[in-house]
Each structure stands twice: as C-alpha cells, then as structure tokens.
Amino acid sequence: MKYDNVINLINDMASNFMVLDGQKVDVPAAGKLLNQLEEVIKEADAQEIKPLKRVATGINSLLEKIVLNAVEQKEGGRAFGEGLIRMQEISSSVKNKGSYDEDIEEYMQSLAELTGSTLEEEEKPGAENDACKVENESPPETGGREEKFEVQDESLLKDFITEALEYIDEIEVNILNLEQDPENTEYVNAIFRPFHSIKGVAGFLDLKEIRDLAHILEDLLDRVRSNELPVNPTLIDIILDGADVLKEMITSLKEILDGERDVPAVRDISKLRHRIDTVDQRIDSEDKAKKLGTILVEDGVITEEALEDSLKIAEGPPRQKVGEALIKGGKATPKQVTGALRKQAAQATNADTIRVDVSKLDDLIDMIGELVITQAMVRQNPVVQGSSDEKLGRHVSQLASITSELQRTSTSLRMVPIKQTFQRMSRLVRDLTRSSRKIATVEVVGEDTEVDRNMIEEIYNPLVHMVRNSVDHGIGTPEERVKSGKPEAGLIQLKAYHKGGNIVIEITDDGMGLNKKKILKRAVEKGLMKESDILSDNELYKLLFLPGFSTAERVTEISGRGVGMDVVKQAVEKLRGKIEVSSTEGKGSTFATFFPLTMAIIDGMIVRVGKEKYIIPATAIRQLLRPLRESYSNVVGKGEMLNVMNKLLPLVRLHEVFDVKPDSENPWDALVVVVEAENRSKCLLVDEVIGKEEVVIKGLGAGLRNIEGVSGGAIAGDGNIALILDPGSLFALSET
DSSP states (O other): OTTHHHHHHHHHHHHHGGGGSSSSOOHHHHHHHHHHHHHHHHHHHHTTOHHHHHHHHHHHHHHHHHHTTSSOHHHHHHHHHHHHHHHHHHHHHHHHHSOOOSOOHHHHHHHHHHHTOOHHHHHOTTOOOGGGOOOSSOOOOGGGOOSOOOOSOHHHHHHHHHHHHHHHHHHHHHHHHHHHOTTOHHHHHHHHHHHHHHHHHHHHTTOHHHHHHHHHHHHHHHHHHTTSSOOOHHHHHHHHHHHHHHHHHHHHHHHHHTTSOSSOOOOOOHHHHHHHHTHHHHHHTSOTTOHHHHHHHHTTSSOHHHHHHHHHHHTSSSOOOHHHHHHHTTSSOHHHHHHHHHHHOOOOOOOOOOOOOHHHHHHHHHHHHHHHHHHHHHHHOHHHHTOOOHHHHHHHHHHHHHHHHHHHHHHHHTEEETHHHHHHHHHHHHHHHHHHTOOEEEEEEOTTOEEEHHHHHHHHHHHHHHHHHIIIIISOOHHHHHHTTOOSSEEEEEEEEEETTEEEEEEEEOSSOOOHHHHHHHHHHTTSSOTTOOOOHHHHHHGGGSTTOOOOSSOOSSSOSSOSHHHHHHHHHHTTOEEEEEEETTTEEEEEEEEESOSSEEEEEEEEETTEEEEEEGGGEEEEEOOOGGGEEEETTTEEEEEETTEEEEEEEHHHHTTOOOSOOSGGGSEEEEEEETTEEEEEEESEEEEEEEEEOBOOOGGGTTOTTEEEEEEOTTSOEEEEEOHHHHHHHHTO
16 A cells, blocks of 8 residues: 555554663664654655654654753653654554644644754755765865764764674675575665664764765665666675775774774775766676576586577577576576575574673673582582482482583573674685686585684684685686686685584685695705605695795785794684694695684593593593503504504503603503594503593683693582693694
C-alpha cells in the first residue's frame, strides 16, 4: 500500500523509543531512531504530507539535543513520545481519509521552545535535517587546521568509536562476501545499514566529515539496492576505499581520547567523490555479467573466448543465465557450474548476542581459574582423601564435575569464529595481487572454527606476514604460471581446524614452492652452514625463520627485506605455538601454525623428579611406560636411546636438565613419558607420574620468563608451584 512503509517505520520507532527513558541514552539505538526519522522525512516529502514532515523534522532536532544533553532527558523523552503519537495519527488519517485536519501549531511551538529553534526554521520550504544534508564542497586539508578538537561528551564519543569500528569490520566482511555473490541483496543491505548508522550518530555528534562520507557511500549503496547500479569490481573498490578512509577518521578520534593527537584526521575526499560521480561511466565500460564466468575462467574450466560467446548467447533471445548458456553450449558441466556457484555463496549465521565488558569477562575467567585451583586443593587434601564418608566423596566429585563444566563454559565465552580474520586475509590478498599485477583467488575452509578472543589480534600479524610471502614468493605472474602449465590465477587456501588440544591454521599456495637450492646457497653465503652439510627438509626450512634471512632477489613493496619470518616465529612461540612448513618445488607450499585452544587452562600430566614436580601438557604425551633393561642402549653419536615399539627414541634425563637429584638414575628403575613435539618423539625420564589434572597457567614474571624448556607455572592441587614444560624447547635444550 502507498502509505504502509511510512506507517511501519513510525510504529517501529514507537516500540523502540524507550531508549530515551534510561539514565544514559543508548547512542546506537538513538542513531537508529535518527535514521528512521530521516526515512520518514523522505517519505513525507515524496508523498507531500507536510504535517508529517514538520513533526518528523522537529523531533529529529529534539533527539539531537537529548543525546547531547542540551535538553533534559525526561522532558525531552515526553515531547518525543508525543511527537511519535502525532506522526501515527497523521499517517493513519492520511491513509484512511486522504488528509489530516488537526492543528499541530501548539505542539510545534512547544518543540521550538524546548529545542531553542524557531517555528519559522521548522517551516522553511525545502529545509532539510542537518543530519542528512551533505555539503558539496570537500573537507579542508588537515594542514590548515590548528584548533584543538573539543570533545563535547567523552562518554558518547567512546561509544560511537567502539560501535563505528565494529561497523567498519562488518562492512569489510560483507563487501567481500558481496564480491563473491553479487546478486545477494542481503549482503547489500548488510553493508548499507552500518554506513547508515555511522552517518546518523556522527550527525548529532557534529562529526561533519565522517557524516558526509558515510552519507555519499550510503547513497551509492542505495542505488545498488534500487537496481540502478550492478555490483562489480569498480563498485567494490570504491566502497572498500571509502570504508578505509572512514576507519582512519574514526581511529584518529580514538587517538585524541588517548592523548596521542590534538585534531582528528581529515581526508580530502574529492577524488573519491569524483569516482562515485563517474561510477556509471566506469561500470558501463565493464561487463556486468562476468562474475560466474570469471570464476570458471580462473579455475581453468573455460577460456575467455568461450565465456564471451556464452555471454552473447545469454543475452538472448530468449534471455538466460550465463551458467545455463555454458551448460547448454557444452562449455561446462553442471557440476563445474555448481562448484563455481558455491564459491560465490557465503554462509551467514545470526545469533542473539549481548555485549559484555571485556574486563568483566576476563575477571570472570580468572576467578574460575582460581576456583579450579581451589577445587583441586580440596580434592587432594589429606583429610578428604583419607575420609571414609561416602557422602563427602560424592560431594567432592560433584564439585569437580561442576567446576570442570564451568571452566569449559567460561572458556567458550572467549571463543570467537576465525571468520573475520580470514576475511581480512582475503582483503589483503585482493589488495596485494592488484598492486603486484598478479591474479589469485582465496579459498576458505573452516572459517567457523573458534579461537580464544585474546589470541585473535596476536595471530593476525603472523598470518599477514605468511600471506604476503605466499603472494610475493609463491604465486607467480599470469605469464609465469601459464608457462609452467598452471591457470593464470593462483590459489591461496586459508584453512582452520582443531587437532587435539590445538587450533591449526594453514596457509597454502599453489605457486612455485620453496627453492631448496636457493635456501642452501643463501645459508652458505651467510655462514649458517657449510656446503658439505646435509640437512633434512625440516632443518632446511627452519633457516627461513632466522633474523635477516631472505631468498628474495630484490626488495619489493610486499617483502624481501629479511624482516618477517623471524617475527612470525617469535609471535607464534609467544602464544605457545609452533610452525611447520611443507613444500613441493613447482607445486606450492603450506605454512601450518599450531596454537593452544585457550591461553588460560590446560590438561596436564603431573610428574615428579626427585622432590620437584613438573607438568607436561597432555596433548604432547603419547605413551607412559617402565622400560626394560634390554630396551636401553647408548648409541655412538646419538647418545642414550630407548627401544619403544621397535623404534629407537632419544632419552632426556629431566634431573640433568633442571639439576635435580633423582630417586633413580637407571631408566629401568624409573618411568618414561614419551612426548612428541615438532614431528619428533623423545623419552622423558621421571621418578613418578602423579596423575592428570586441569591446571591454570600462571606467568613466571619478568625474571623467569625466558627459562628454556619451560612455558609457565601452575599451582598444583597440594598448593605447591609446578613448572609447565615446553616439549619443543626442552628437546632443543637437551641437544645442546
């Protein structure tokens, strides 16, 4: 119906305006109201409902004053609610009778007095809400601005910055989804809404440059929603660039609050505005229907010529889809077209969420960690263990069960999908390939795999370095790839999955692979080895992670300075992780990083050596055994070995590593824990295995942080401190 849209908007506002009743205005919700008012004003103007437009414009001004505390919230909320009732009456009357005959002058006068504006300003023909008016001139350059930026309301600005940066992340995720699935209107709406919200809140915070840029990007997307513009690379580039500029402006506001700068960043957006103004001409010069075909070409299924022929056939008559034309013409099979369509599709999940302060969540998890420790102390208390009271035993067991479940639940609260990080990697690949004139597609596997939120930002930089290397060193130019019998477009796969107690993130490319001869040559040149040395592939690839090591022939904008892979190794090890490299020359490489699922609590096996206790991560343990005398041998050049299931494994004496007096020095009088790390297994000699226990990881402090072979400490069930062993560095330590 003609008036249904505006009536629905007003009714929705009426059900949501309770955000004005609290002690503090909900800025994002108020921004939503402001945006809805803008829609009402547009609808009222288009349908020439003058009373509705006047009331909507008036309460729009009132809402801005309420948010900025220029109008007392209780009185302002009452007037706003009355305005909503007036708008409902006007829209209903116009729909049912074709007109509205009641007098609104008294209400408009009360609004004018409350907001400090004049009635004439509200009635001025063609007047528009300042929140949705965009000046044509470009913002001034930052160089001319010397006045210090004044924060009107720090609390409101903080809320806006937090929300806006989340909106930008949401935009980046959905714009990349839209590029893969350009016909999906849900993605267009998902990008439109954040720009709309940023514009609305920036408007009543008087952030003119941010408001203006968000508005022109919103208008561009509105044209896409109304089918005036198709989605293509030109449009995607403009929106991504606009989002980048917005992010820079908003981040500069955060830096002002942090005392890092005095004035916000202001960008000259005249070039971006020109690109938007000329977007029609740019799009007209591009093929609007190439998306599906491009994927098939990049996968090597069809040629460019076959695609062009099918596009002409698809235009009809009769008109048909490109995929249909390709199948009917025998250029592609249904399975191949379906596979390409699946690449375009993106799985979207919606879940009810509640925003919780990060510090509160961390405090909760810390307290649960202390509960785990206390529960272990209670369970191992000699009085409890020696008690014959069955009821007490059941209660202690129930406490342990509840504590364990609470620990798992609280840990899951900090888990977030890696999807957004992968989307950022996809954006990075897109930008890098365009700047280096290469072609590459990104395939994502396991994007719903969850990671501890405290690790997300920490793993981002290592992943960036590895992706940059894949693009620069792995994926060749289209010409190089064709010569080697590969499709012009390279493939970079981002894969995440759980394995044991770790999350594994793999970055794989189908490029040239690692050149072993070049690595060896550079290692000899740097004096890291001799030409006569024989290294395994694993040992050879470890050279890549040494500081300053690079095989690049020249320095590029992407890489080649020898700074990167050593930083990757340090960042990964900081998170108690490790990296494994595999490569086949001419076919590609895989860099796999392994991280613990959580940084707070682990399952560990408590062992005793002499009077000291140590904790071995349960995920690293492969076997427990008491060796026979005949299984022990001392191999020349390799040291002490134990025969474990017909395989000789090195023996590591923990009492020698940590200078502790053991109960037994003979392996056949003690116990052995077979531990695996870095694709190798070794036997750790211990006096006693006390048992398995969930332990809370504690830092050792600055003075003990760099002890080799140890990754942290924990409070054992008896209240004493036990060191948590790091098998990887322990292996290296035992070999020195």
